[in-house]
Amino acid sequence: xxxxxxxxxxxxxxxxxxxxxxxxxxxxxxxxxxxxxxxxxxxxxxxxxxxxxxxxxxxxxxxxxxxxxxxxxxxxxxxxxxxxxxxxxxxxxxxxxxxxxxxxxxxxxxxxxxxxxxxxxxxxxxxxxxxxxxxxxxxxxxxxxxxxxxxxxxxxxxxxxxxxxxxxxxxxxxxxxxxxxxxxxxxxxxxxxxxxxxxxxxxxxxxxxxxxxxxxxxxxxxxxxxxxxxxxxxxxxxxxxxxxxxxxxxxxxxxxxxxxxxxxxxxxxxxxxxxxxxxxxxxxxxxxxxxxxxxxxxxxxxxxxxxxxxxxxxxxxxxxxxxxxxxxxxxxxxxxxxxxxxxxxxxxxxxxxxxxxxxxxxxxxxxxxxxxxxxxxxxxxxxxxxxxxxxxxxxxxxxxxxxxxxxxxxxxxxxxxxxxxxxxxx
Amino acid sequence: xxxxxxxxxxxxxxxxxxxxxxxxxxxxxxxxxxxxxxxxxxxxxxxxxxxxxxxxxxxxxxxxxxxxxxxxxxxxxxxxxxxxxxxxxxxxxxxxxxxxxxxxxxxxxxxxxxxxxxxxxxxxxxxxxxxxxxxxxxxxxxxxxxxxxxxxxxxxxxxxxxxxxxxxxxxxxxxxxxxxxxxxxxxxxxxxxxxxxxxxxxxxxxxxxxxxxxxxxxxxxxxxxxxxxxxxxxxxxxxxxxxxxxxxxxxxxxxxxxxxxxxxxxxxxxxxxxxxxxxxxxxxxxxxxxxxxxxxxxxxxxxxxxxxx
Numbered sequence: 136x137x138x139x140x141x142x143x144x145x146x147x148x149x150x151x152x153x154x155x156x157x158x159x160x161x162x163x164x165x166x167x168x169x170x171x172x173x174x175x176x177x178x179x180x181x182x183x184x185x186x187x188x189x190x191x192x193x194x195x196x197x198x199x200x201x202x203x204x205x206x207x208x209x210x211x212x213x214x215x216x217x218x219x220x221x222x223x224x225x226x227x228x229x230x231x232x233x234x235x236x237x238x239x240x241x242x243x244x245x246x247x248x249x250x251x252x253x254x255x256x257x258x259x260x261x262x263x264x265x266x267x268x269x270x271x272x273x274x275x276x277x278x279x280x281x282x283x284x285x286x287x288x289x290x291x292x293x294x295x296x297x298x299x300x301x302x303x304x305x306x307x308x309x310x311x312x313x314x315x316x317x318x319x320x321x322x323x324x325x326x327x328x329x330x331x332x333x334x335x336x337x338x339x340x341x342x343x344x345x346x347x348x349x350x351x352x353x354x355x356x357x358x359x360x361x362x363x364x365x366x367x368x369x370x371x372x373x374x375x376x377x378x379x380x381x382x383x384x385x386x387x388x389x390x391x392x393x394x395x396x397x398x399x400x401x402x403x404x405x406x407x408x409x410x411x412x413x414x415x416x417x418x419x420x421x422x423x424x425x426x427x428x429x430x431x432x433x434x435x436x437x438x439x440x441x442x443x444x445x446x447x448x449x450x451x452x453x454x455x456x457x458x459x460x461x462x463x464x465x466x467x468x469x470x471x472x473x474x475x476x477x478x479x480x481x482x483x484x485x486x487x488x489x490x491x492x493x494x495x496x497x498x499x500x501x502x503x504x505x506x507x508x509x510x511x512x513x514x515x516x517x518x519x520x521x522x523x524x525x526x527x528x529x530x531x532x533x534x535x536x537x538x539x540x541x542x543x544x545x546x547x548x549x550x551x552x553x554x555x556x557x558x559x560x561x
Numbered sequence: 562x563x564x565x566x567x568x569x570x571x572x573x574x575x576x577x578x579x580x581x582x583x584x585x586x587x588x589x590x591x592x593x594x595x596x597x598x599x600x601x602x603x604x605x606x607x608x609x610x611x612x613x614x615x616x617x618x619x620x621x622x623x624x625x626x627x628x629x630x631x632x633x634x635x636x637x638x639x640x641x642x643x644x645x646x647x648x649x650x651x652x653x654x655x656x657x658x659x660x661x662x663x664x665x666x667x668x669x670x671x672x673x674x675x676x677x678x679x680x681x682x683x684x685x686x687x688x689x690x691x692x693x694x695x696x697x698x699x700x701x702x703x704x705x706x707x708x709x710x711x712x713x714x715x716x717x718x719x720x721x722x723x724x725x726x727x728x729x730x731x732x733x734x735x736x737x738x739x740x741x742x743x744x745x746x747x748x749x750x751x752x753x754x755x756x757x758x759x760x761x762x763x764x765x766x767x768x769x770x771x772x773x774x775x776x777x778x779x780x781x782x783x784x785x786x787x788x789x790x791x792x793x794x795x796x797x798x799x800x801x802x803x804x805x806x807x808x809x810x811x812x813x814x815x816x817x818x819x820x821x822x823x824x825x826x827x828x829x830x831x832x833x834x835x836x837x838x839x840x841x842x843x844x845x846x847x848x849x850x851x852x853x854x855x856x857x858x859x860x861x862x863x864x865x866x867x868x869x870x
Contacts, residue, residue, distance in 0.1 A: 211753055239756035250751035254769045264755040266765075315755060 137222075138184035139319055139351050140191075140208060145181040145217035147203050150174035157216040166374055177203035179375040181217070187318070190345060190352045194362040195372030201355045204372070205321050208353060209242040210234045221319070239268040243312035247324040249304045251296040257283065257307050258292030264315030275314075282314035283307070285344060302333035309337075313344070322354045326361065338364055359399065360412065363387075371395050410491055411484030414504040414513035420445050423452055427463040427472060430455055439516075441501060444471065449510040451503045454479045479503055484512055491515060583709050594713045601719045605665050609799075612657035617648045620657075624830070630848040632837035636830075643826040652801065652823040659800035660827060662718060662793065663786045666725035670782045674730050675775065678737020679763070688738065695731040703728050703789055707796050721793025721802075729785040736778025740771030776839025783831050791824060801827070 148156035148169070156174040160166075166176045177200045185191040195201045206212040207219060210226050219226045221241055226234065243264060251260045258279050259266075265275035283292055286306040296304050305325060312320050322341075326334040338361060345352055356362050362369050363383040371379045371386065371394075379391035390396035419433040421444045434442050440457040456474050463472035480494040480502045494502050501514040587594070612620070621644045629637040647656050681688040706727050710720030744767050752762040768775075794802020801823045808817035837844050844850060 209754055211750060235756040235758065237756075238754060242754075244751070244754040246747050246751055246754075248745075248747055250745070250747040252748060252751075252766060252770075263751075263765075267752075267755050267757045267761055311755075321754075 136187050139187050139222055140183075140185040140353060141218075141220040142184070142204075142208075143182050143218045143220075145178055145204070145207060145219060146176070146215045147178040147200070147207060147212060148174050148176050148215045153215045176375050178207065181372075181375075181377050183370050183377060183380055185351055185353055187351050188345075188349050189367045190342070190354060190365050192354045192356060192362040192366030192369045193372055193377075194356055194359060194366075194369050196357055198374075199372040200375040201357075201372050202323055205244075205323050205353060205355050208319075208321055209238050209244060239264065239315070239317075241317050242319045242321060243315040243317040244321040244323065245305070245308045245312050245325040247327055249296070249301075249308045249328075251304055251307055251311075253296055255295075256292060257288065257294050257296060257299065260296060260307050261292070261310040261314050263311055264317075278316070279310065279314045282310040285313060286310045286340065300333075302329050302337065305329060305337060306340075309341070309344075313348070317350075319351045319353065322352060324355050324357065327356065327358065334361070341365065364412070371398070409484065409488065410482045410486045410502065410504045410515055411512065413488065414484070414515045416513045417443060420511070421455065421471075423447055426469050427460050430460045430471065431464045434460060439501075443501075443503060443511065443514060445511050451479065451481060451505060451509075451511045454500045454503070481505055482515075483507065583712055587712060597723070598714050598719045601665070601722050602717075605661050605718050605722060608661040608665060609658050612661055613654050617644070617653045621645060621648075628830070628834060631834055631841075632844050632847050634846065636833050636837075640830055643830065647823050647826055650819040650823065652804065652819055655799070655801045655804055655820065656823045656827055658798075659787070659790050659802065659824070660831075662722055662725065662790045662798060662800055663783060663827075663831070666722050666729060666786045666790070667779070667783050669722075670726045670729045670733055670786065671779055673726070674733025674778070674782065675737050678734045678775075678778075679741060679768075681734065681738040682741035682767075683759070683763075691734060691738075695734055698727060699731045703792050704795075707792070711796050716797040718793075718798040720796045721790065721798030724796075725786050725789040725793055728789040729782045732781035732785065733778045736781065737771070737775050740774030740778070741767045743774065744770045773839050776835065780832060780835040780839060783835055784828065787824065787828050787831065 146157045146160065148154075148160075150156065150173050153174060156169050156172075156176055159169060159172075159174075160176060160179055166179070169176050179200075181200075181204060183191070193201045193204060203212060207214050207226075208221075210229070214227060221237055224237070226237070229237065252263065255263075258276060261283050262275040262279035265278060270278075280289075280292060283289060283306075286309050288303060288306050288310065291299065291303070291307075296307060299307065305328075308325070325341075326337045329337060341352070341354075342365065344350070352365075354362075354365055356365075366383055368380060368382055369386055370377050371391075373394050379386060379395050381389070381391075386395060387399055390399060417439070418437045419442065421430050421433060421442050423444065423446050430442055430444075434440075434455075434457050442455045442460070444452040444455060446452045453471075453473055454477065455471060456477060459472040459474050463470075477500050478498060479500055480498045482491055482494060482502050482504055484504050484506055486504075491502055495515075501516040503514055504512045506512050615623075621641055624644060625637040625640045628640045644653075647653055677691060681691045703724070706724035707720060710724045714720040714723060741763075748766055748770070749762060752766045757765065790798070790800060791802035791805055794800060794804070794806040797803070801820045804816060804820035805824075807813070808820060837847065841847070841849060
């Protein structure tokens with residue numbers, strides 16, 4: 136499929152007569168030399184393409200030009216030089232009216248500080264894009280209500296944004312972009328203003344929505360964890376230039392230069408590859424007091440061969456296995472049939488993945504991840520023998536059925552597993 | 562002045578030039594001034610007649626009700642006490658005349674100031690021209706406006722309202738420009754990002770969010786109008802100003818205090834009222850707020866209303 140966003144040699148220079156800045160940069164002048172002559176080069180020779188249905192993350196520290204770059208994609212900032220195409224349409228050739236048309240029908244945006252209209256209700260905010268394009272009230276309210284429901288804000292339409300928490304406000308921002316019905320969503324540090332737990336939820340929700348609705352997402356962040364979690368591909372930016380484009384795996388394993396290497400090493404590598412970062416929440420967990428028949432039903436629903444059992448205080452009690460449960464149900468037993476063969480490996484959420492491997496090699500069970508108070512958080516289905524569950528481990532393990540647009544080559548296992556497998560060899 | 566200075570720096574007859582220019586205006590665009598005179602005479606005359614025709618004891622409850630509707634019962638009580646005092650001082654009619662002058666002058670000042678402020682906010686060239694002009698208008702002593710006003714419109718209420726509009730204009734323009742410029746740039750960007758036209762952004766985002774600031778400007782316009790309306794008494798505009806001028810020329814302290822108090826009471830009333838207009842959320846016990854609350858309650862009682870409205 137042809138890419139939906141294509142950037143070729145994009146430049147953005149701020150200041151008087153910016154074109155001379157582009158010439159100077161092309162002749163090899165540095166960004167600092169330009170600054171001396173009163174020009175600021177925000178984006179320098181950026182080329183990339185985003186495929187349909189892909190989450191493409193642009194990652195860089197503040198001042199790296201990533202916010203400028205995203206604003207060039209919908210024409211909020213016109214490029215000084217270079218070409219940007221949405222589908223086959225070249226943005227710089229368009230009249231202002233045509234650009235507005237593109238923004239209404241093809242590219243919507245989610246903002247770092249939400250940018251909701253405080254004098255309008257949540258519902259009116261969500262319907263804003265449709266209102267602007269002239270849709271009648273009844274239709275746009277229906278679409279806004281659908282979008283709000285999608286982001287989990289059903290029934291909040293009548294409130295003013297100020298009545299909502301930050302996370303909920305950003306859901307409204309997301310609903311506004313969804314309601315507009317565009318195939319491309321630009322997200323400018325959309326989750327950076329949220330606290331970590333909410334951010335995590337929003338990331339999950341974004342991936343989920345993206346898979347369901349098959350949107351193309353261009354996501355800007357300064358947070359490497361976020362980039363790794365979300366990005367099908369990541370573009371690393373530094374000082375206005377894109378220094379590397381690749382999957383999270385490629386960036387971790389083959390950093391293009393010292394900058395990227397230092398970045399992933401010093402800043403975040405340990406945190407990216409922890410149990411907490413790669414774990415997933417199972418669809419069903421069994422309560423302490425429930426019996427084998429409930430367990431049986433849940434096992435059928437989740438289609439995993441195992442089921443985590445939690446104590447009342449949410450600490451993990453153990454893992455039940457399909458065969459044992461089936462036998463117990465057949466024998467009409469009422470107590471839970473604990474396995475005599477398998478143990479339950481437990482790891483805290485900040486355990487590095489290298490240590491998880493040792494556990495995964497010893498046990499067939501999924502590794503149970505707990506927080507600092509031993510409460511259950513999720514599981515890492517780390518063992519090679521257990522098939523990935525239907526809910527699939529987000530971007531870390533894209534499965535062909537989930538992500539038609541970004542199928543990994545069949546000979547290349549998903550990054551998480553490869554990381555695990557590589558450890559003992561190295 | 563030292564005669565030597567005079568020989569070195571030639572006299573520039575700036576004042577004469579302005580005088581000539583105004584004479585020229587008076588001779589050539591007299592129809593414009595005549596039209597202005599007729600319109601203002603009519604508007605202020607009608608409003609004054611209306612306000613004066615109403616018996617004070619009927620008008621005071623009405624003003625109190627407006628105070629209650631927009632702000633609070635406290636202002637309503639204060640209004641009754643203050644206005645009854647004015648009646649007892651025998652200044653009711655003059656206060657109504659001043660009020661008519663102030664309201665009409667404010668209306669025109671706002672009609673000019675807000676669009677000018679919007680233009681200045683959207684275009685920095687306009688802004689850089691408007692700013693020094695506004696500085697000039699604000700710092701030029703208010704009395705000076707009366708001279709050409711009398712030249713153009715002779716004696717009476719019309720030169721008064723003309724000078725008042727000019728004098729009261731600047732804060733309206735400045736605050737409108739400020740209000741629009743200080744709207745969060747990301748919010749405006751959101752409008753652009755969803756394909757809104759400049760007009761849609763102005764109407765749907767910038768103006769609604771600038772309302773509190775613009776209303777603070779309108780409040781300032783009213784206050785300046787009021788202070789100028791008193792000065793307008795010098796050129797024969799009927800009202801409290803004329804009383805004050807008369808009190809000065811006859812050294813009548815009693816009249817001066819009574820007319821002055823009338824101005825103060827009117828000023829407090831108009832100031833508190835327009836302040837409440839600009840920030841309705843702050844006055845939860847006003848009738849308007851109570852009514853809005855009741856409507857919102859009814860809307861949220863029906864589930865579909867809550868979901869989409």
